[in-house]
Amino acid sequence: MTATGSSARPQGRLVRDGRTGPELRIGIVVVAYNAATTLLETLDRIPVDFRSRIAEVIVCDDASRDNTFELGRLWAERPETPPTTVLRHTKNLGYGGNQKAAYSLAIERGLDVVVLLHGDGQYAPECLPDMVAPFDDPDVDAVFGSRMMDRGAARRGGMPLYKRWGNRILTTVENRVLGLSLTEFHSGYRAYRTSMLAAVPFTSNSDGFDFDTQIIAQVVHAGGRILEIPIPTFYGDEICYVDGVRYAKDVLKDVVEYKLATRGFGTAPWVPTPEEYAFKEGDGSSHTIILDMLRRLPPSRVLDLGCSAGVLAEQMRAAGHTVVGVDALELLGVRDRTDEFHRADLERPLPPEIGSGYDVVVAGDIIEHLSHPQDLLRQVRELLRPGGRLVLSVPNFGHWYPRSRVALGIFGYDRRGILDNTHLRFFTRSLLRRMVRDCGFDIVAESATGLPLGPVGGSGRLTAAVRAVDDRLVRLRPTLFGYQHVFQLVPHAEDTVRADVVKVPHSATTDRAPGRSGYASA
Template identity: 60%
Template sequence: MSEGSPVYAAVVTSTQRNETPVSDTPREPRIGILVVAYNAVTTLASVLDRIPQDFRNRVAEIIICDDASRDATHLVALGYQQTAPDLPITVIRHEKNLGYGGNQKAGYRLAIEHDLDIVVLLHGDGQYAPECLGDIVAPLVRGEADAVFGSRMMTEGAARRGGMPLYKYVGNKVLTRFENAVAGAELSEWHSGYRAYSTAALRSIAFDRNADGFNFDTQIILQLIEAGKRIVEVPIPTYYGDEVCYVNGLGYARDISRDVVRYRLGKMGFTSGEYGSVDAEYDLKEGEGSSHHRILEFLADLPPSKVLDLGCSSGLLSERVRALGHHVTGVDREAFPETLERVDEFVVGDLEDGIPSEVGTGFDVVIAADVLEHLRRPEDLLEAVKKVLKPDGRLVVSVPNFGHWYPRGRSVLGVFDYDQRGILDKTHYRFFTRKSLTRMLRNAGFEVRRHSEVGLPFDVLAGDGGSLGTRLLRRADRVSVSLRPTLFAYQFVLHLQRPAAPELLTRSVEEATEHAAASA
């Protein structure tokens, strides 16, 4: 996704904008119209003429952004500015073409700078009806929406009657259904360019980071959805005339499909989160065969024990451990509001500095679930664990497998980057394969008593965990993990103990010999 382009403005002219008098009564919102124009010399004036008379006195400013047209669009805009004193018009001409999305960015920045409350996107080629301006802004004026989209698909058959070509109609329908399914939305149309936004909503999203091309409109929808903004659709008429279409249909479909897939991946924790993001709270991995499931299975076989949960986050795993009858002490840098209710004791501490002395000693089990990879020197934490663990205590560790096919594939393809969670979590300082992990644990003085491998987290990847497709994929993943865990295991779960001291081993052998002699 390209960064925001600078605004190249050779000419900026404006007429006096409407001033709103100070009053105790709620003021009418300052409404602006952003007219994006490119080679619109034959249509621009007629578009402005069609702004309804009863709407003109509500307009605080019309911003005409000529995106370096090759014709006289800019001169038409200047001429209209001089002949229509009732309209407060600002004319911008970019010396360099910024693209459809880049032109919108420049206009929205101006709308924000000029203290507009609402900005309507209107195309200078006349494809969208200015007669509908009142309908477009009405939900925003009433405070019922943060964004309003004009939809050509809300009225059955209207798009085709308005001249929308069949291939565009079918493509619109197919892409909209795909985008709704992937992004979790219910819009009747994603591809209308007739829109109105609250400038407060625009301030709250990073629209400047969006693409400069035609997929800008899709990206800003994703940003609004992610920000929890209210989107309202209103029906608009469809008009297809002799305007020139500058959209490469196949390229556009590719770009918007990629954007919504990236949003979906972001909501699952993959990608760096430009569009979709995950909650900061550390989730419980509840699926059968998950790392938390394996840890809980192990603890279920133990009598009530004293357990230390390192990096407990909000305490979701600790809560399940307590339910098994264990006494749980949690440690983390900060406590979520629910943490104190989910643990028996909680100690604030940064594990980079070791285990806080307030934790105490004599623990039967220490849990380091998805912790070691977050530390710069996990070896230091392992040394600290030995000091708080009973001589015969257990250390339970879960660590993501960097040898998994996903990071391997991304590295081979040259698209390595960090994600929000998972193996390539951007908060991970260390990466481990099974060999490097066991070597580090052995050097720290621990022996592996039991190990297991965990497959892909299908509960996160697919919300419909019970569907036939998901069940088949899960089964195939389990088979793959069993055949080659170093390539297909998503995580390793290890149960460790310190080796017994030599004198204890000698005593055990002597006791066993004496017992055998007595039995004889």
């Protein structure tokens, strides 16, 4: 037995109920397509002494052109069989689509563990007790049967040479990209804890054979633990519907797509998306620049707009500031990381309970998510005390990355960064300058960040060299190489002066020399 897993933070809502052994409600999902010649024999091979532990068998006929469905019903009607549901899809859903329907039903029926069994008998039903036994450990989320764990077993079982080599090469690449150590990615003999299935977006997966690769990435991404057990290999006269070349292309595309999506590129719907907005760590990031600004200030009252889970607010509090957080969602832990939290939609007028008189308002990577950012900026002016300032960070659409995407005709959204698929507005530096001035602010300081090399990965000399070159380019031409613009803003000086003038008696200004305003010091 081998096990692999991930220490990554779960992205779904994985909740294990702790049931083990005989208490587990076990389901067997049989996917079948034109399996009339093998289905009954496969079902009959389910060990008799194991059948009492099976809560339900679900036979899913994927719109076969033969009598697979009728034979499934015939088996279900036998008195010695476990409770069985036989389904026939009215159209062919594909290998992955068939699993989606089956797993959704298993979750709906309240099963705890579901084992995938192929109706063509390629995977031995005699191994079902072995597939289920590891779930006595409540930390096991998936069990995969591997034909590659026992050296030479695949060859003895009749697996063709080209399939053995193809399996090993693909598995090696997939392990390398995903950081795993599975002995086989391509076995169709699998068992899942349904709480894990409910925690991952498997219904967004491919309808094809690469469904099995995508769900591996999802389980690991959710922090799940996968355990492998050896199974026998059997190749008979069953019909293979897999196009090997296309399958290899699809699974390689999937693992690369997953890796890129977790780094922020692309919008693959099958890769889970975190609820909370990520804290930007690393030298030169917008959050690092904001924190450096605030660390130079005395203890201040700070309003953090769009605070997400409060990770940035927590850092600001550690620097001695009192932080009030505002966000449309109340994420786990946000009230512990802020001094005060208010739930509010930033697209609407801010509620009065937020108060006013703030020394600093932070809007870190927020206004690009709003349909009318000017409305929020004008509200912020009213929340600042005299002498207070707004710290604003915004992605730079003039950066070479989106410029290149547009120029090459491959413009599209990403999961994060400048082309984040939740961005409603795009800004260049000139557009941003114009907007903040129109909203009543003066720019007292501005800077640009470099590439976010942290999420892309890598370390050592190469990363340091890329960082050094990028930093120099950002200094030379921030409009092209700056990844984000960070502004420090204060309300227009003339607005403050105008308020002061109202309080000054008219006679106090009458002796001023013609042609001089007398307010230059303001």
